[in-house]
Amino acid sequence: MTLELEKVSRAVHGVPHISDVSLRLERGSLNVLLGATLSGKTSLMRLMAGLDAPTSGRVLADGRDVTGLSVKKRSVAMVYQQFINYPALSVYENIASPLRVAGLPRAEIEARVVEAARLLKLEPYLQRRPLEMSGGQQQRCAIARALVKRADLVLLDEPLANLDYKLREELREELPRIFASTGAVFVYATTEPTEALLLGGNTATLREGALTQFGPTAGVYRHPHDLATARVFSDPPLNVLRATKAAGRVRLASGDAIAAAGAFADVPDGAYTIGVRAHHLRVEDGAAYEAPPADGAAFRLRASVSVAEITGSETFLHMVAAGEGVDAAGLIALLPGIRTYEPGAAVDVVFDPGHILLFDATGARAGRVLDVAA
Amino acid sequence: MASITLDHLAHAYRPDPRGPQDYQLKEINHVWRQGGAYALLGPSGCGKTTLLNIISGLVTPTTGRILFDGRDVTHLPTEARNIAQVFQFPVVYDTMTVRENLAFPLKNRHVPRADIVRRVEEIASRLDLSAVLDRKAQNLTADAKQKISLGRGLVRADVAAILFDEPLTVIDPHLKWQLRSSLKELHRALDLTMIYVTHDQTEALTFADTVVVMHDGSVVQTGSPEELFLRPAHTFVGHFIGSPGMNVLPAEVRGRTAYIEGIAIALPCAYPALPAGARIELGVRPEFAQLARAGSGLPVKVRRIDDLGRTRIARIEIAGHAAAATVPEGLSIEGDAAGLKLDPAQIHIYADGALVAGEGGV
Amino acid sequence: MEKPINNRAWLLVAPVFLIVAFSAILPIMTVVNYSVQDTFGNNQFFWNGLGWFQELLDPSTELGGRFFAALWRNLAFSAIILAIEVPLGILVALSMPREGWKVAATLVVMALPLLIPWNVVGTIWQVFARADIGLLGYGLNWLGIDYNYTGDTLSAWITIVVMDVWHWTSLVALLCYAGLKSIPDAYYQAARIDGASRWAIFTTIQLPKMKRVLLIAVLLRFMDSFMIYTEPFVLTGGGPGNATTFLSIDLVKLALGQFDLGKAAAMSLVYNLIVLAVCWVFYTVMTNTGSERADRGEPA
Structure with missing residues (x-):
């Protein structure tokens, strides 16, 4: 799927949260949303997912207008900063849950769960409960659940922020490989310039709800078009x-x-x-x-x-x-x-x-x- | 002002610990010097927060004593210990202004009014909070709130030590830089003992003069950032400090040569006293391992090169073992075959994870 | 969470509108209709305009006098039980255990009075407080205290108030307990480090964090006590004399006892308006404290 935002804006009670954002995210691409807290990363993701409707502008999926379409009718998966799993279910059942809802045949579920578990190195833990694992493994489980759906759009909202530094490093290294193995559009929000560079792909820099630049990550880092982008994309500060x-x-x-x-x-x-x-x-x-x-x-x-x-x-x-x-x-x-x-x-x-x-x-x-x- | 001594301190969460596996915190002896800047570094569950809570008096240790300037405070409650603490998530009194927040600890201790006013103004100007003194604390940004929590500790003239529990967790990257440097300036100006708990090696190394690395309930190394970086006493420290961490590769040592699956690597010194039967490993940091053209140095296979903006890191394989190396400026590699050059002075040998001192080095 | 607009949603809401129309709007219109007419029975009605309302709101008339007396009784009752139940509820919540098996045990015990039907509560206390056979009534008299809720106004009021406190303090306490549980431990630790006294911890941390649940508790208890009917009806029947005749009891006497449909309809409308007005005030206060939080982008 190609996801396209056309001059999308959203205001809540007259306060602009997203201002005039146009973006085209290609099939199979990894796209980083880079910006400080409250710069509009989460708001933009909610618009992409269809959790919120834009005040103006259009959202197109493969050229088809999906602006008013509810999130349930879109093919979207989301991973949050908090590790969100079903505490009472085993890791296997957690990963299988979206497939059970979709009513897939047993053999198909089994095959997909095993594949996702292998990709995220969760195979030894399939029978455990999420809370019996480390934070890193819990988040792997949440990511596996998002991938197993084979959604067209996978949104990750600062997925590593609650992890220890080293676990973050480890998972960050694996993510590009994991993403590359599926054909979905990935959108990854972060506040950290280093994280964007490590993930590669494309980067969109956000400041006060507006898109300042979008392009290949290394290109945006080396050739920021304006001061705002250069500031957002510098750590230590510019x-x-x-x-x-x-x-x-x-x-x-x-x-x-x-x-x-x-x-x-x-x-x-x-x-x-x-x-x-x-x-x-x-x-x-x-x-x-x-x-x-x-x-x-x-x-x-x-x-x-x-x-x-x-x-x-x-x-x-x-x-x-x-x-x-x-x-x-x-x-x-x-x-x-x-x-x-x-x-x-x-x-x-x-x-x-x-x-x-x-x-x-x-x-x-x-x-x-x-x-x-x- | 105080030095803090941990004397045979250990803690178990269950009341009847049977063996070492029941201890959250294994026996530790350590002295935090008056005026020192310390970091307590380790992954989640390594016991660092338990240790912090023992120092602040929220947890009473199972065995051992804790001394402030030689005085036993093991069983004294928090409020009697003259310590201040900054928590992971900002703690401010929502209904009060910034000024009232800062005055709160002094008011509770019945300090004369005039002194409170003077002290609050002084600390506020130190923390750049003067402009917001009369605003409600709950409406400020996360970094300002963290400064208020810190300020509530600093206003007290009697404070012996300030404890930080991952204080930058909720702060944006560019503000982290500012807050960190103001912390360091404060430490220098005020001659206070500061103990900073974190899992983030950058925060620990940049803040502290002495870093205590913890793993699995015990201290694995105590040293300056430089020592931890150049001579990690344990493979865990090598892995945990540095980004990416140290390359640790299984090796065989004979004389002044190490062999990784048959590939010979020259060592700076000899290791005649390696314990028999131990797991021998060679450790070298990616910073001291430079990628080169194929044919020079050790033969390696390049899996991927990460462009981090100011540096490039190569993910490589040495005889099938994953490792990381620095890519020098201007080098471009065609295909996946390349060479690797190691700085011999920076190669360490570990036996069962512990650093082994070499002999006859230069 | 805001959702995309979808017009088909109205279809799903339509049955509810129909039910509400039949169950609420039609009866209310009937009451409005009665309130502007007079009847002498036999289903004969005469137009009376706003006559009943004028009489009702004029304390010098018989109807007005009785209405205002009952209204003051209601307000006094609500004020008294709020003044007791809110502080008592907070106190109970503060002393409830925070962890371990005791939590579950306490919660069950606390919830018990809330599960008993109103008329049963009234009956329990009616028996319990009787001066001849009730444990409480007999006991008090045996101690030499002159206590008789059927004959003495003060005894009747005390009994009703104690009964309400017994029945409903748990609700306030449980709400406050939920509010207290949501305060992170770091706040208490910080307060200890800052040398705060128990009272200072209460006023600077616990009370501000409980503000929202307290508002809900006060609203619920006010509405409930302002509309109280069953328990005093069972216990005292509104007596002695009219000492515990609250608005709702008076309304029933007027409508079913004397069959003054017009007067009763006017009274019930005014009663209803008062309840709505109080609700609106609370709703405004609560949404305002809510939006303050939302503006700062803080999780609730």
């Missing part, structure tokens, strides 16, 4: 600085100017916003700081360290930039290796104009789109 271009030179609001290069090379003069991801910031010892180099290839600004977080192999450095023009949230750099800094230490933050995301005054992507790979 570093945001203001800059002005005039007479072939670019001046950061905090003072330093360099020759216009990289993304700045062929944009008109004016005010811009620079977005830099944490791993593109380098940090140099503040003692080495002198007057800004006249024609340095890299941007350079002064900052003071607020906190250094060590993850074992890497260091996240939280800094406050000197002067104006940097987001109040400050800067975060991801540095390889273990680096210790005293709080308050003066450092130089350096980044390459070739590794930036450039946005104009309206927040739209500006300049030649460079491949800011890696």
Whole structure:
């Protein structure tokens, strides 16, 4: 099935929950809805499922208008953040339950349940009750139940959010393979950019009920069309600085100017916003700081360290930039290796104009789109 | 202000524990230094929450003692222990304003009015809550509510330790970064003992100076984030810390060479004292295992390459065993045959899961 | 949960509309019809306009006097039982066990009075409180307390109030218990850490979290007590004198005893309007506290 949303909006008591979303989800595709809490992920899924009707716009399944069709008449399965299983039934009966409702012959049920259990590695637990298993297995059982129906549309609303970090990692690794083995349209909601990248497929970024971008996941990550998308799709948060271009030179609001290069090379003069991801910031010892180099290839600004977080192999450095023009949230750099800094230490933050995301005054992507790979 | 000592502490949920299998928490001896930032890391059901509840006084241990600055508090109730706690889901008093919420613990302790006002203002400005002081607490966002819970602990001048029970569970990723760094700044500014319970290794490692890793009711390793990352004392720690976790492969060790199904790997040192009959494994982190062109390094089969944006992780097979490796920038692999280069200094040998020290290393 | 609109749903609702029309709307229209007419029996009716209503709402007339006396009795009765049952119910709920086999046992014991039919409750207490053979009545008199609910107004009121409290406090307690059970343990732990007293825990955590169920409890108990009929009818028959003649009892006396259909119809309409008005007030209050929650996107 192809699922298409045509300029879909929904308001509740006059408050817009979803604004003018158009999306086309292809058969057999995995689609991630990425956005913060209350950005409209769940509302959009409910519209796709037919649990809610849109205030305006149409929902098409294989080109057929299904806007007013109730959820029971659509071929939809859903997995929630909470592990929802029938506590009194065995895992086998849990997985079989949608098939029993559909009145399938016994042999067919058996075959499908065994297949789903094998796919989700639940075979050893088929005779257990859900509550006798770990959280990860309980959620596997819920996913198996959703898959066994062979629904055309499978919606997963933050299915891993309630799991331990490691269990999450394990299941996340298997999910793309599991999804690929069926022909359904998968929609997967998450708040975590890393999760979207790991799952691959396509990603739709949502902000305040509006779709900001939709495309192949890696493409959306590397080439966000606007500032909102870049912010939603950055973890650690995107570093945001203001800059002005005039007479072939670019001046950061905090003072330093360099020759216009990289993304700045062929944009008109004016005010811009620079977005830099944490791993593109380098940090140099503040003692080495002198007057800004006249024609340095890299941007350079002064900052003071607020906190250094060590993850074992890497260091996240939280800094406050000197002067104006940097987001109040400050800067975060991801540095390889273990680096210790005293709080308050003066450092130089350096980044390459070739590794930036450039946005104009309206927040739209500006300049030649460079491949800011890696 | 206090150091917290766990002295032969153990806990069983059934009143008549018969053997080790009845213990939720196996015997533990540990000292939480005054002013330290600690994390208690482990999967669900490893006993970390039980331990936290013993420290806060909600659970009385079956055996052993707990000392605050040398004073035995094992049987003291929570309210007599000078601890504060931030829970997984925000706990605020719905009917009160933020100001009343913050003043609540002081009011209950009959602190003079003027002191309450001063203290509340001070803590509110530290937590960036000054602007919302007179709003109803129930209408605020989850992260503001967590700050209020924390603030209720911080206002008390007598607080010895602050306990965090997975406090970022309901917080959105980009706010997690802010909240985490403000926690760390607070810790530095206030010289408080902080114990942070979580299953999330990133939260544990970034927050704590010392991480206590728990598994199955006992402590498997205590150390700095760096130690846990570079020298995991147990394969469990190697697996649990790091994303993806350490590759653990069954091996045979002879002299300074390990063999994985016959594939030879040079080791930095010798292991003459490996216990006989033990399960021997080789551990190496994906960060120290780099994918290379076929023909160089160990022969491996590439199953999949995950593009994580800033790095790429290859899922590979070494002689049929699954493993993960880093893909260097610019490398592209055709087909599924590739090579693997290991950093010899970062290869560890484990016997029955426990790290074995090598001899004659450099 | 909102669902897509489907016009066929009306077909399914139609039978209900028909039944309601026959069982409620037609009888009410009959009552409205009676309320504007006078009759001397023999099925002869005379147009009386709003005469009955004017008389009813004027306390100086015989009808008005009796109506207002009964209305005040009703209001006083509701106020007294609410003032007793709500705090008592909360107290019982607070002292109920939270886990273990005791929970089931307590719930069964608590539910018992609720399962007894109204007239049986009245009969039980009528016998139990009799001064000559009832355990309670005889016992009190033996102790030297002058107690006789058939002759003494105060005794009659106390008996009815105690009977209602015995019968219905369980309902309030069970509702409050459900409210208390929904409070996560973390709240109690936080309160202990914050050094809150038992009273502070009650006012800052338990009471706010019980607000919604308490509103429902108060509404149910008010409506029920305001329409009370069977138990006082069985116990005292409205006496001594008119001391326990509540609106519903008076209505029956008027309609069936004196066969003043017009007066009774007017009275029952006004009675009905009062009940509806109170219901509406409660409904508004409850939906308002409900929507506050929904606006914040919090699960209920």
